Amino acid sequence: MRNQYSLYFLDIDGTLIKGKDLLPKTKTFIQQLRKEGKQIYYVTNHPVRCHDEHVEYLTKLGLSINKEELITPLDGLKRFFNKIDVPYCVYVAASSMVKQKLRDWDIPVIEGTDRQLDNCYVVLGMSSSLNYGILQEAYECIQKGATVLVLNPDRTCPSNDYKLLDTGLFLKLFEESGDLVEEPIIIGKPSVWMQEVLAEKINVPKHEVVIIGDTIASDIALGNALGIDSVFLTNTDIERNYETKTSTHVMSSIKELVERWC
Ligand SMILES: [Mg+2]
Incomplete structure (x- = not known):
């Protein structure tokens, strides 16, 4: 991987998958990260499936994932109620x-x-x-x-x-x-509760950590709040009026990222 990152926070919907399909080159990207021993966390705002179901769902799509690598709004919610x-x-x-x-x-x-x-x-x-x-x-x-x-x-x-x-x-x-x-x-990205959940996972210097996502308001905002680098992907066109300067990198898709970094 031609970059300095050793820990990757990856958004799922619109970044790695769209609907029921993996986006192009996603498998190659994850395989490369695994091969190089990088740390991976999948960070979703998806509020419907539990961890087990989500892992099963993503595995069926062909994504390599362990339960411990998945972070959802439920992690933030638990943290919220623990403080009341x-x-x-x-x-x-x-x-x-x-x-x-x-x-x-x-x-x-x-x-x-x-x-x-x-x-x-x-x-x-x-x-x-x-x-x-x-x-x-x-x-x-x-x-x-x-x-x-x-x-x-x-x-x-x-x-x-x-x-x-x-x-x-x-x-x-x-x-x-x-x-x-x-x-x-x-509660979900980019809340302080999710920031705390992610911050606990960071066990390397912050300049080695990156978050990759297709939403400025959640993924990139979360990265900025944590003081880590970010990659904004424009492929889902969910953000029509994005300010590219809010993220460290801007690319069209995981496919472009693979072409440039792998
Ligand atoms: Mg997304």
Whole structure:
């Protein structure tokens, strides 16, 4: 690898995969990193699958990954709740996996909104099981003063044919209602909780660490907050008005990166 980096944080959607396909040269890139003994962490804002499912999914796509190498918004969420030292409750407007994880961590998850909600948080995350009833109950919690925890701020997610509605757009619904009492808290990249999760993984000088992603607002912002180099990939065109100077490098895709660095 013709660069100084020994630890790589890699975004997944739009960087390594698009929809259900690996992007060109992704396999070559990962194989090269493995061959040279580089450290790899996959950092996703994907709020639907648990770690095991995500690893299985990526392995099926042909990506070499270990469970310990995957970082998701759930890691940030766990960190967030660990720091709360007063009684609270949580309403989940996200996938059933998120709900199950919170229960596994003994976090008080509520069903329905027919009780007094002191220190209530609504966990909001894109999921195909979100429906009107769930969004309405979340809205009721919000009207009672709940704070929204946003698993990922992305408004859309790249996929094969059409982009997917993502969590940031559901947040917009609540913001447009005018009933948000508390400022929403972003949990996924580039939040301070995710910064802490990544910072713990860095065991080499910072100039040897790089983050690679296709979103300025999450991937590149996270790299800048950590004081590490970044590569912004323009291939998914998710950022139409990006400021290239915010990242250390700008390339079109992993394919170009492989051609230049491998
Ligand atoms: Mg991405």
